[in-house]
Amino acid sequence: MREVAVIGAGCTTFGEKWDTSFRNLFVEAGALALEDAGVSGEQIDAMYVGNMSAGRFIEQEHIGALIADYAGLASHHVPATRVEAACASGGLSFRQAVIAVASGLEDIVVAAGVEKMTDVGTGASVDALAGAADREWEGFAGATFPGLYAMIAQDYMHRYPLTREQLGLVAVKNHYNGARNPIAQFQQEISLDTVLKSSLVADPLRLFDCSPITDGAAAVVVAPLERAREFTDAPVRVLASAQASDTITLHDRRDISTLDATVAAGRRAFRMAGLSTSDIDMVEVHDCFTIAEICAIEDLGFCRKGEAGRFTEEGITALNGDLPVNTSGGLKACGHPVGATGIKQVYEITKQLRGEAGRRQISGAEIGMTHNVGGTGATVAVHILGV
């Protein structure tokens, strides 16, 4: 198996981009990534694109061919493949690109992620997102996606010491980071009071516990490590790529508030990289809801079950803490264009490791981790990157 490196990364700004179409989003992200890598279109051997639900959001399937075409590569007949795992589509797209290069089958591969969510109304997008859970036995019974995570929060708070204030501090911290990220959907800091006084969506989760509806795209270029220096002076090595699955329904899980797929993918990643939690300088975790960040920190092994609330309150996960979590602002403040999120996480860690993260730069960053969840934890992708 060959070692793999990220040689370029690009990302659109995230937000409600009324004036930008699905195809313009990924063309913009792809062009930024190729320019950053110094790679020309005809050098691309293959493309992967993470996308959850273009069928529901813009009534378009066959996304692989569409992106190759609008990237101007139709006449090159570049193999282009859509990857879908709900909100983990981006993480799996990156993993497929890494596997393709590691195997020796391809050399220069683009991993992209894109979601255009605002062309349908809120009700329709909420319903499309509910397809990330079990439509038959959760959705048809009346479950919403926030409702499922709310049940995780309720179970967690019943069993472990987590206060409503500590949960809110996750959102406050991620908005602080988002305010320092030029691509973030929300670039203003918020107070704890703002979170606690926002409207209830599904008890105990309030509006400011939830990630927003977002349009956006991100892309990275990967290559064999031995060829990376042809393109860049600052290749970012892929030290581990891991993936795990679990039951599609929340009710069938061994434990409601432990994401066993996160535990499994995290362990596999650490084993593959030969590293432990103390080696990680910062981590992008999947905070689709504040409770999801609490669970992720614990399930990846950064602290014991029940400790993440205190961990957050003490500032350990803050930009200047011992383990900065979601320096990009996370899904909460940077935004969550579902299929693009997993790639945006890799983009953020790449920027950090190259020392290009501006006002949110972690000094001396050498090793970073990404954690991308599909549904309520039925798919998890974890990657470790380093310089």
Next chain:
Amino acid sequence: MSVARFWRKIPQRYNLIGTRCTSCGRYFFPPRSFCPDCRRAGKIVDHKFAGNGKIITFTVIRTASEQFEQLTPYVFAIIELDEGPRTSGQIVCAPEEARIGMRVKPVFRRIGADGESGVIYYGTKYAPAE
């Protein structure tokens, strides 16, 4: 939801017909046709569940998709049936009444509708049994 898709699941939704693996004795609701423990060695038969159980966790849903909007706020929970398996469903009670560990029993109710002139479909909800 298409008529065929709803009609196909009427035994399960109306009468709580799940399955049981006779090889290991494990119960499945929602039903499975393949036992994760015994795999191909498992023999699966239908089983009618009583529908009695307790709340494992719950929430009060205040923002729902169009299909369920008229019901908000409603209590939604994970229920552990007495036979062992867990399932998800609405609890017919006031939001402040629900609590973890509460005993529930099944009730037959209208679950939702596809738009104003669409199919109205029924199924099992759960009500406090204490």
